[in-house]
Amino acid sequence: MTQTPPENSKLLVISFDDPLRAQEFLLAAARLQRDQELQLHDAVIIRRDPDGTSHVRETTDVTPGQAGVGAGVWGLLLGTLFGGPIGGLVVGAASAGGGALYAKLRDTGVKDATIAELREAVPPGRTALALLVSHVSVADLQRELARFPHAELVETDMPPAAVQAVQEALREANREPFTG
Numbered sequence: 001m002t003q004t005p006p007e008n009s010k011l012l013v014i015s016f017d018d019p020l021r022a023q024e025f026l027l028a029a030a031r032l033q034r035d036q037e038l039q040l041h042d043a044v045i046i047r048r049d050p051d052g053t054s055h056v057r058e059t060t061d062v063t064p065g066q067a068g069v070g071a072g073v074w075g076l077l078l079g080t081l082f083g084g085p086i087g088g089l090v091v092g093a094a095s096a097g098g099g100a101l102y103a104k105l106r107d108t109g110v111k112d113a114t115i116a117e118l119r120e121a122v123p124p125g126r127t128a129l130a131l132l133v134s135h136v137s138v139a140d141l142q143r144e145l146a147r148f149p150h151a152e153l154v155e156t157d158m159p160p161a162a163v164q165a166v167q168e169a170l171r172e173a174n175r176e177p178f179t180g
Contacts, residue, residue, distance in 0.1 A: 008134050009041055011110065012166070013118060013154040014145070015128040019047050021148060022127040028144045029131055037140040042132040044110045046118050054119040058110070121154055128154050138165045145169035 016022045026043055033040045043059045110130050122128040136158070145151065146169045153166055 009132050010158045012156050013128050013130045015122055015126045015152045015154045017150040019127040022129040025129055032140055037137040038133050039135040040133055042110050044130040046122050047127040048122045048124050050125045052124050138162045142169040146172045149173045
């Protein structure tokens with residue numbers, strides 16, 4: 001996955017009746033990227049339990065806690081090296097705070113506000129995969145989606161022709177029994 005998505009990136013959110021199917025489609029998207037049939041910038045899996053509780057797993061965004069710990073460790077190390085024990089504590093604490101703030105301000109993948117909306121949009125008992133993509137080969141995406149019965153398009157900002165192609169692939173998947 002790349003660092004900063006281009007302006008023409010599109011969000012594609014597909015829900016599945018099984019969390020493993022969402023992960024399987026993520027692998028299929030990674031294969032499409034490897035074959036240069038799409039560019040994948042971020043992926044988020046949102047699983048919603050039957051009771052409505054949601055669980056989110058992001059692939060690229062660093063949480064403020066992760067950034068704070070990482071920056072704090074480096075700050076402590078460098079501060080101790082150049083300023084002794086007191087320097088280590090001061091620089092470590094400052095670095096941890098700066099790292100956490102940086103992670104909070106830098107949201108390069110699927111936006112946190114979008115993820116919050118998807119937590120509610122995904123029906124209970126289903127798992128959604130939100131993909132931030134660009135340079136999509138709609139025909140190849142369509143071919144992959146046709147292998148996933150009971151998948152549903154939840155949300156997208158792709159062009160209307162691409163949306164129709166995706167919806168047709170999902171209808172096709174529901175018509176034929178899955179054999180592979």
